[in-house]
Amino acid sequence: MIIGSIAMQVAGYNPFAAYQALFVGSLFQAFDLGETIRTTTPLILTGLAVAIAFRTGLFNIGVEGQMIVAQLASLLVGIKLNLPPVLHMIVAVLVGGIAGAIWGFIPGFLKAVRGVNEVIICIMMNFIALYLSNVLVRNWLSEQGTDSTPKIPESASLRVDFLSEMFDSSRVHLGIIIALIMAFVMYILLWKTKRGYELRAVGYNPSAAEYAGINVKRNIILSMVISGFFAGLAGAGELLGTQGYMAIQSAFTGIGFDGIAVALLGANTPIGVILAALLFGVLTYGSQNMEHVAQVPPELIRVVVAAIIFFVAANISGILLGAVKKKRRAKES
Amino acid sequence: MLTNILQTTVLYSTPLILAAMGGLFSERSGVVNIGLEGLMTMGAFIAAITSLSTGNPWIGLIAAMIAGVILALPHAVAAITFKADQVVIGVAINFLALGLSVYLVKFMYDAGQTPTVQKKLEAVAIPGLSKIPILGPSIFQASPFTYIAIVVVILSYIILYKTTFGMRLRAVGEHPHAAETAGISVIAMRYTAVLISGALAAIGGACLSISIGSEFNQGTVAGQGFIALAALIFGKWNPFGALGAATFFGFAVALSLMGQLIGLSKYVPSEVLSMLPYVLTIIALASFVGRAVAPSALGKPFEKGSR
Amino acid sequence: AGCSTSQQGGGNDKNAGFKLGLVTDTGGLNDQSFNQISWEGAKRAEKELKVDIKALESKRDEDYVPNLTKFAREKRDIIWATGFKFEKPIPEVADQFPKVHFGIVDSNLGGKVPKNVIAVTFKEHEGSFLAGVAAALTTKSNKIGYIGGISSPLIKKFESGFRAGVQAANPKAQVQVAYAESFTDVTKGRSLAKNMYNGGVDVIFHASGGVGKGLFDEVKTREKGKFWAIGVDMDQSALAPDHTLTSMVKRVDTAIFNITKDLKDKKLEAGKHLDLGFKEDALGLADSKHMSDDVKKKVEEFKQKIIKGEIKVPKDENELKSFK
Amino acid sequence: MVGITKRFPGIVANDDIHLTVKQGEIHALLGENGAGKSTLMNVLFGLYQPEEGEIKIKNKKVTITGPTVANKLGIGMVHQHFMLVQPFTVTENIILGDERTSSGFIDYKKAEKEIQQLSDQYGLKVDPRAKASEISVGMQQRVEILKTLYRGADILIFDEPTAVLTPQEIEELIEIMRNLIKEGKTIIFITHKLKEIMSVCDRVTVIRRGKVIDTVNVADTDENELAALMVGREVSFEVNKEEAKPGEKVLEVKSLVVEDHRGIHVVDGLELEVRAGEVVGIAGVDGNGQSELIEAITGLMPVKDGLIQLNGKKINILGTRKIIEAGVGHIPEDRHKRGLVLDFSISENMVLQTYYKPPFSKGLIMQYREVDKYATRLIEEYDVRTPSQQTLARSLSGGNQQKAIIAREIDRNPNLLIAAQPTRGLDVGAIEFIHQRIIEHRDKGKAVLLVSFELDEILKLSDRIAVIYEGKIIGWVDPKTTTEEELGLLMAGRSKKEG
Numbered sequence A: 001m002i003i004g005s006i007a008m009q010v011a012g013y014n015p016f017a018a019y020q021a022l023f024v025g026s027l028f029q030a031f032d033l034g035e036t037i038r039t040t041t042p043l044i045l046t047g048l049a050v051a052i053a054f055r056t057g058l059f060n061i062g063v064e065g066q067m068i069v070a071q072l073a074s075l076l077v078g079i080k081l082n083l084p085p086v087l088h089m090i091v092a093v094l095v096g097g098i099a100g101a102i103w104g105f106i107p108g109f110l111k112a113v114r115g116v117n118e119v120i121i122c123i124m125m126n127f128i129a130l131y132l133s134n135v136l137v138r139n140w141l142s143e144q145g146t147d148s149t150p151k152i153p154e155s156a157s158l159r160v161d162f163l164s165e166m167f168d169s170s171r172v173h174l175g176i177i178i179a180l181i182m183a184f185v186m187y188i189l190l191w192k193t194k195r196g197y198e199l200r201a202v203g204y205n206p207s208a209a210e211y212a213g214i215n216v217k218r219n220i221i222l223s224m225v226i227s228g229f230f231a232g233l234a235g236a237g238e239l240l241g242t243q244g245y246m247a248i249q250s251a252f253t254g255i256g257f258d259g260i261a262v263a264l265l266g267a268n269t270p271i272g273v274i275l276a277a278l279l280f281g282v283l284t285y286g287s288q289n290m291e292h293v294a295q296v297p298p299e300l301i302r303v304v305v306a307a308i309i310f311f312v313a314a315n316i317s318g319i320l321l322g323a324v325k326k327k328r329r330a331k332e333s
Numbered sequence B: 001m002l003t004n005i006l007q008t009t010v011l012y013s014t015p016l017i018l019a020a021m022g023g024l025f026s027e028r029s030g031v032v033n034i035g036l037e038g039l040m041t042m043g044a045f046i047a048a049i050t051s052l053s054t055g056n057p058w059i060g061l062i063a064a065m066i067a068g069v070i071l072a073l074p075h076a077v078a079a080i081t082f083k084a085d086q087v088v089i090g091v092a093i094n095f096l097a098l099g100l101s102v103y104l105v106k107f108m109y110d111a112g113q114t115p116t117v118q119k120k121l122e123a124v125a126i127p128g129l130s131k132i133p134i135l136g137p138s139i140f141q142a143s144p145f146t147y148i149a150i151v152v153v154i155l156s157y158i159i160l161y162k163t164t165f166g167m168r169l170r171a172v173g174e175h176p177h178a179a180e181t182a183g184i185s186v187i188a189m190r191y192t193a194v195l196i197s198g199a200l201a202a203i204g205g206a207c208l209s210i211s212i213g214s215e216f217n218q219g220t221v222a223g224q225g226f227i228a229l230a231a232l233i234f235g236k237w238n239p240f241g242a243l244g245a246a247t248f249f250g251f252a253v254a255l256s257l258m259g260q261l262i263g264l265s266k267y268v269p270s271e272v273l274s275m276l277p278y279v280l281t282i283i284a285l286a287s288f289v290g291r292a293v294a295p296s297a298l299g300k301p302f303e304k305g306s307r
Numbered sequence C: 001a002g003c004s005t006s007q008q009g010g011g012n013d014k015n016a017g018f019k020l021g022l023v024t025d026t027g028g029l030n031d032q033s034f035n036q037i038s039w040e041g042a043k044r045a046e047k048e049l050k051v052d053i054k055a056l057e058s059k060r061d062e063d064y065v066p067n068l069t070k071f072a073r074e075k076r077d078i079i080w081a082t083g084f085k086f087e088k089p090i091p092e093v094a095d096q097f098p099k100v101h102f103g104i105v106d107s108n109l110g111g112k113v114p115k116n117v118i119a120v121t122f123k124e125h126e127g128s129f130l131a132g133v134a135a136a137l138t139t140k141s142n143k144i145g146y147i148g149g150i151s152s153p154l155i156k157k158f159e160s161g162f163r164a165g166v167q168a169a170n171p172k173a174q175v176q177v178a179y180a181e182s183f184t185d186v187t188k189g190r191s192l193a194k195n196m197y198n199g200g201v202d203v204i205f206h207a208s209g210g211v212g213k214g215l216f217d218e219v220k221t222r223e224k225g226k227f228w229a230i231g232v233d234m235d236q237s238a239l240a241p242d243h244t245l246t247s248m249v250k251r252v253d254t255a256i257f258n259i260t261k262d263l264k265d266k267k268l269e270a271g272k273h274l275d276l277g278f279k280e281d282a283l284g285l286a287d288s289k290h291m292s293d294d295v296k297k298k299v300e301e302f303k304q305k306i307i308k309g310e311i312k313v314p315k316d317e318n319e320l321k322s323f324k
Numbered sequence D: 001m002v003g004i005t006k007r008f009p010g011i012v013a014n015d016d017i018h019l020t021v022k023q024g025e026i027h028a029l030l031g032e033n034g035a036g037k038s039t040l041m042n043v044l045f046g047l048y049q050p051e052e053g054e055i056k057i058k059n060k061k062v063t064i065t066g067p068t069v070a071n072k073l074g075i076g077m078v079h080q081h082f083m084l085v086q087p088f089t090v091t092e093n094i095i096l097g098d099e100r101t102s103s104g105f106i107d108y109k110k111a112e113k114e115i116q117q118l119s120d121q122y123g124l125k126v127d128p129r130a131k132a133s134e135i136s137v138g139m140q141q142r143v144e145i146l147k148t149l150y151r152g153a154d155i156l157i158f159d160e161p162t163a164v165l166t167p168q169e170i171e172e173l174i175e176i177m178r179n180l181i182k183e184g185k186t187i188i189f190i191t192h193k194l195k196e197i198m199s200v201c202d203r204v205t206v207i208r209r210g211k212v213i214d215t216v217n218v219a220d221t222d223e224n225e226l227a228a229l230m231v232g233r234e235v236s237f238e239v240n241k242e243e244a245k246p247g248e249k250v251l252e253v254k255s256l257v258v259e260d261h262r263g264i265h266v267v268d269g270l271e272l273e274v275r276a277g278e279v280v281g282i283a284g285v286d287g288n289g290q291s292e293l294i295e296a297i298t299g300l301m302p303v304k305d306g307l308i309q310l311n312g313k314k315i316n317i318l319g320t321r322k323i324i325e326a327g328v329g330h331i332p333e334d335r336h337k338r339g340l341v342l343d344f345s346i347s348e349n350m351v352l353q354t355y356y357k358p359p360f361s362k363g364l365i366m367q368y369r370e371v372d373k374y375a376t377r378l379i380e381e382y383d384v385r386t387p388s389q390q391t392l393a394r395s396l397s398g399g400n401q402q403k404a405i406i407a408r409e410i411d412r413n414p415n416l417l418i419a420a421q422p423t424r425g426l427d428v429g430a431i432e433f434i435h436q437r438i439i440e441h442r443d444k445g446k447a448v449l450l451v452s453f454e455l456d457e458i459l460k461l462s463d464r465i466a467v468i469y470e471g472k473i474i475g476w477v478d479p480k481t482t483t484e485e486e487l488g489l490l491m492a493g494r495s496k497k498e499g
């Protein structure tokens, strides 16, 4: 924040007005609050996706691609299937998640079976997803003469009237409920289930897990599949809730990459991820308002975000160190 | 046609090689560097604006290196001194570089990109060698950055495997406590490595703005830092390996472009051709390259006296 | 960007005058393309018509709706959205704010234009046709290149028109076509240009945003008077003054200005699709000293034929196949 | 060292320690796990700075701020945990930090020659070109020693060098130490093995809970007294056990062949059987296929050929999970790599193999309350010293980590318990405890397969001893009638008759 203020001061903007704009513009009006929540929703899910993989010792940098294929899949269900309202939505969400899971399966499988570093495969899969979606949208899904697909029908949409009305017809949608539920699911999965026990064991020490009869390869693949599923839900939410259609894309949205920062800022815990995603959501959406009201270019917010990450990341390790020390003291006394 | 393919390969892989070499130093010392993208961005930006203001691209190149070092400094401080998670810090560096450079461009020029750099580091033919058929026009008639890249790879190899500094660097990345007991300052080695990393990756970025292209905008780097990171891992953290991987990638891009130029896009959508480099990389990794062993201490903050 | 708004926009809400808002697509205000040109039009409106103007840049596709909504809530009289990417958001927001006027550039909204929206498109294929004519008459090798950005219907429209123009003016000339599948990758643009020129191509037209910068970077390193590039959207000759044959200019600024003016003067009813072409002087080739008088004359001839409807320029691959 | 005090958060690791080492002597440091020996030596080597106290060398006060300073003062240290960079060659490891260059480049040839000379001089056999990851533990140890000699050290600190060595290697090391003394060096020697102290040391300082208890001349004391000094009570070295009552065949291994990653047959036609109610010890020099035999039995390594049967059922095609369920318990040789998930709590570690079974889980859900209850019981029964069952395994001392593993493995009551190096690096008190538990398990009528490099341990615990050599069992001996010498010869590959 302070760094951001200095930068603004130097550039001749009013930092106070800018931050005021940032927070007022993201939180204080029902519409803006709704849009902030809408911005936060996919960040929670991508953050959780990255966090789950991290817990199993894997770095899923392929969330971006998993989201794209999920959008495609949800879109297909949305526009090609004819189902009754609620069911249509549920099927579309699930199919999106599954598509993400499949996209996550590939790096997981190659890692487990061939020992190929998942980071490279994920990076490559991102680009493949981008081109794949473009080729399908252009040749198969787009409306005649346009660059985008038709909108999904009401029956598949995650938007519900009462939510939109509550937030002054902003585009907040059921995705936020899904995201919160999934945070809880992640908590239960990792810390309450047998599978979670295995995943964490494999993440911390694959040799010991193997020794204990845990199938390490299967858990590596599974971790990427679950992670991909979460990423897929993020994509499904964006498509079925926020956008409603797909267009030919020239670049990544960056929500997947933001997920990495969200996960790590949130210390890879569900609650942490929710809070970090909210922070990102406020900053991202609020920065638009900062430009609108205080004329501060939104790029500057990136700088502020970077500074926040720096401090939080360095601090988190400080907090952890403190905790370890306390434990040891407790042990000795 | 072969010449064309090779020229594209060289053009495409040069910035990747430079950035991958940057990553090499940092990661060999045990510090993960996913901030390559940001370092390249900063390099591209500074190179463009200094070349513009001084009219001398060589000064631009040097300024980019310095900027890379300066940007790598917070990375080093956070990751080494404060033992912050190295991946997060890399992400932060990417945010910082892209945000700051685009912001500054707007601030300085009131535009989304810098003006066009007129005096650039364009291709230089090496007398004699450039006359060799096929190889000549592609390798010996290339941008100064290509020669720099080749020299950097060879130097990196020599430094890493033949000099004291390199041996210590590798030791720090593999077993920092062993290095410490041998009287080596792990912290100093890692700082040096991360700063070198910044300089080299920034040259890679500069290549994009003052040699291949002639301006800086927010799309100048567009993911190439991540490809460079992939090349580094693909090349098993070895200078020649990374060179090979980056070249392989450039070659695959060249093939996909060539595919379009010979009219393949009549049968195959051009998006599918564009996918080719990524698909080929996966196939190559899955079928014959296989397991790469990272430096053992990669990503682990060093704490004195712990084990 | 933002700073310019602050000085020029004023943002004085008490001013009861006519207010204009402009929302860019993810390219941003200074994309040296239609966002920037649109903004020029707005600035002209500010200067000449004393219109209050303000802009919002979108960072992601998800930002379109909130940005449009913001302006709509401020009750701006006309809200411009630049780019085909708004074809879904505009109807959505327009529906919520029936009292506010919206304008969209580069999309006809599939023919279903809401009552409070003006959809503006350009006959890029016709402009590109003229670029094709210029290229076809300038080439010595009878090999011509076209570099597209991402293969989308809009960019394909440029290709079809261009190829038709080449075919019409010089049937012997061949057009080599390539898509970078990117709007930013300069290296790809440069590689494609290099490969094309190496293969004997001597004139290349591009419709590829930032990728096209690579074309100019490449052509500059080549012999003057022999290798040419043709720019797009605005006069790009500054990028390679000695090598730019001409540029296919799309006058989005004029369109924005004129429509805003007509709206302000209540001379125009919304709910329309305007497809602008030569007649409205919305398209054309940039003047250039590198085009010979002969070429210029031929270009003018073709232009007249198109205006008169003697030539129907193809908009896509299928129409191109049946062209002539 | 005068009045050294070193505190760690919550503990005084060294409490006003006075230690005087005379030139030319071998001075032993003795103490329980966690007594503060390593800490004291790390202070001397400059890795830690003491809060109080000073260090004098040849009556001159010195401040040792880091290993470089220590090296300059002629102090070298062989660490408890090897400090070798695995992918480096022996030469690179030795010269690291003290490289001599010619025109900027490392002169490997010269370095190799020097190292060869040094190693000849002190009788340390090393291959300067071998990779650290590919040499035996004994050679790694010698490389560590060479590292100090290469830097011209006069005072050598050996922190538990023998914990990981085979008897032959220990013999060699002791010989090396004697050579070093002859060359005028001084040695500080940390070990838990009283016999070694008795055989080479001149004086011994006993430390308990960070304090010096006493310094005595080795000539004036015996093992029992030392043990008592160190633990603070009498320790029995004998294992009280009844005659074995062997029953059914539990484990049967027939012509087993196991290949390592290079395709070499490390286990090569091995035959073995273990009956219920007996302890079978496997004696052998490191690297003769012991580890691979165990990994094959437990399903961690594929079996190339042959048969492994448990209670008459073929198990060599089963996965590790099934083998465990068939009744195999395994105390692994490397507790950090295999035995524990160091970042799990003790609780979570206690159910590493059983977490998926009731009562620890119901359906898909873990019952952590049950897990904690179970862990609390084991911690108590097996005397694992930890503040709570929620403590991370990482923060336990090695001895307590080992006790936790033993608790887990024995409490599952396996038909076959495989114990690999169960007491490596532990103090005599802990060893006594573990030995008792193993015998108790046997007496419950279970089979035990013991693999150890400690001939002592093998002779004490086993009812029958199989000698392994180059992947085969080359002979069986009766522990009651054999001697260490005889066993040593067999282990070197000579058959009984030739011997």
Ligand SMILES: Nc1ncnc2c1ncn2[C@@H]1O[C@H](COP(=O)(O)OP(=O)(O)OP(=O)(O)O)[C@@H](O)[C@H]1O
Pocket: B305, B306, D008, D009, D011, D012, D013, D031, D032, D033, D034, D035, D036, D037, D038, D039, D040, D080, D160, D397, D398
């Ligand atoms: N880095 C550290 N941080 C905190 N406490 C430590 C650290 N190192 C050692 N200790 C504490 O200091 C005490 C002494 O440890 P030290 O390693 O010196 O024992 P030791 O006598 O060498 O034991 P062993 O026989 O197991 O090698 C231990 O109880 C431990 O809790």
Ligand SMILES: Nc1ncnc2c1ncn2[C@@H]1O[C@H](COP(=O)(O)OP(=O)(O)OP(=O)(O)O)[C@@H](O)[C@H]1O
Pocket: B305, B306, B307, D033, D034, D038, D080, D394, D395, D396, D397, D398, D399, D425
């Ligand atoms: N960095 C550290 N953090 C926490 N505790 C430590 C650390 N280093 C040492 N200790 C503690 O020091 C004590 C003894 O350490 P030491 O390494 O001597 O153990 P050990 O019993 O010899 O283990 P090992 O079997 O690994 O040799 C243990 O209680 C251990 O927890």
Ligand SMILES: [Mg+2]
Pocket: D037, D038, D039, D080, D159
């Ligand atoms: Mg110790």
Ligand SMILES: [Mg+2]
Pocket: D033, D080, D160, D398, D425, D426
């Ligand atoms: Mg120990």
